[in-house]
Amino acid sequence: MSHKQGIAVLGFGRMGGVHVKNLMASPRASIKWIVRNKLEDAKKFIDSFGLAASCTGPDDLDPMLKDPSVDAVVICSPTSSHESQIKKALEAGKAVFCEKPITRDRATTKQLYALAKKHNKPLFCAFHRRFDPSFQAMRESIHSGKLGNLRLLKGSSHDTVTSPLSYIKTSGGILNDSTIHDLDMSMWMVGSRPEIISVHGNAFNSGIRDCGDCDLVVVTIKYQNGVISVIDNGRQATFGYIQNMEAVCDKGCLKVTNRETSYLHKYSLDMLKSPNIDYDFVTRYPEAYHNEMEHFLNVLQGKAQLGITEEDTLRAMALVEAGNASLKSGKPVIVDEYDRA
Template sequence: MGDRSVQSMNVALIGAGRIGRLHARTISADAGSRLAAIADADPQAARALGEEMGVETRDVEAVLADEAIHAILIASSTNTHADLIERGTAAGKAVFCEKPVDLALARAEACATRVEATGERVMIGFNRRFDPNFQALREAYVNGEIGQGEMLMITSFDPAPPPLTYITASGGQFRDQMIHDFDIANWLWGMPKAVTAAGSCLVDPAIGEAGDTDTAIVILHYADGRLATIRNTRRASYGHDQRIELLGATGLIEVGNVTESTLIHRSAAGSRHSNPVHFFLERYMTAFDREWRAFREALLSGGPMPVTVRDGVNALLLAEAAMHSLAEQKTIAITAINAQETG
């Protein structure tokens, strides 16, 4: 991309599934972006979304060869991410890619190394960093409003498990669901020195039969003694429960749930209020919009990407450490995982 910045963006979307459809609307709603093409391994899915959005469909090769395309957004299946990131950057395109970079840590690391060598612009889609409430919490912490951080508690409960077909291809609860929380912890506190994980299958026996957990807790241990806990479940019947608490030397800051309504009914019998919104798209739609604008603004300004491929590798590294910890029933040092990948 020559001078490292553009004045407006022509964007090609690769992947026309559920998350691709969301991104198609996000791009089209952004005044600084133009959705120029849609590609998908399933031509019928690409055509359907293309007709809905009024956008032409092409194959990936045509997208990468088109010099008028400034950026590609990768929302295809996870097993295609690293390859498409590399092909996109090799073609001189800026790349926005949904998480994760890959399910295999070694492959993700190799991708990051290649991307960093090209100098091309790549952002990984950890949308929760762009939630305005989470950003307000981070700003308060960085500004020293509670002093030195001591404990971080992240709660991330889904209302119901995804289909088993998704579970079996997702890479597991740590690589799929909790990877968002690993990234949030890294965003707030940086990389820990060790990980302790516990998990079980309480929601659906079929998930356990597939070799996965649906209920998990992870402790992140930091070199200076700080501790972070992450709690995940695939079943919170009352809604999409997403909270962060950060305790510091002089106080606590927290972010609560986004609820279906702000109405609270109080009476002598007690109080009633609404549950959290039930679906992640409702909870994080604002974050998805802000995430895309942040990507586009980084390209317009030539500034750094807010979430890098290296950030994606680091979140995957914590997921890998958690999986080892669960399997071996012990605390795992991050250096041990690095040694396995490079040894």
């Protein structure tokens, strides 16, 4: 039997729980440590599942970092702690899987990728939507050329419920926090460098407005190959988690629709009722989260190269910076002025 990859999970909120579940289900991984502020909760979880794992708090990482059975860390902690945790992990010889963003600053993100290269360890930024089977099939179809050239890419991404204001205040703004996923997906689908970006937004929620943020943005990107990409991204849709994308090509159209929670549609003379759509990212993207973790395990075992590179990560961050400049000025922005990585 091949060596199981020893994993430490840092942060045990919703995303930490998703990744722990997938790691527990994988025959190639063994959870060695759970790092959480609430140690009693971590201990109860470990005991309830009979895991051969230890736990510690985020202020006492040394026992985990010195453990030779730990091959990699999965970081799901608050963004403010990413830089320190990634640096310590890499210097301890551990591979790193990190929820986006690596850091909020491109300079420090570049430094961490340089450190990963120095220690010959992978640093993976988890843009999970790339691992969704439907989106992967869409991209494969676009790049096959069977429908001719891509002309227009339209994407809609809206949360069901607005995040708490305590989170909004520290999120770095909607482009950094949410739209970055859509920007990454747009570049991945189009396969060309973005040339010009224009962003307009508004805050319908007064609390979010007081935070200096938006709860709705519309983004238009023109790419060097001529493709136009339009994104609408919002923090509240009330009726479900909107995740759809449409690709208009020379000879046809591709569309990924919102996923419904049931196959049952009801019809009558006075009624037409469709099922609800998924409530949030956890229910919409279980396959994506599973697939990205399996991809990371493939990387650890030398079976694959990182599917999301330093260039991908930095380019998405540059597009966020350019987008924020456009949102602030109300004018289109040339992306190359920010993308000098």
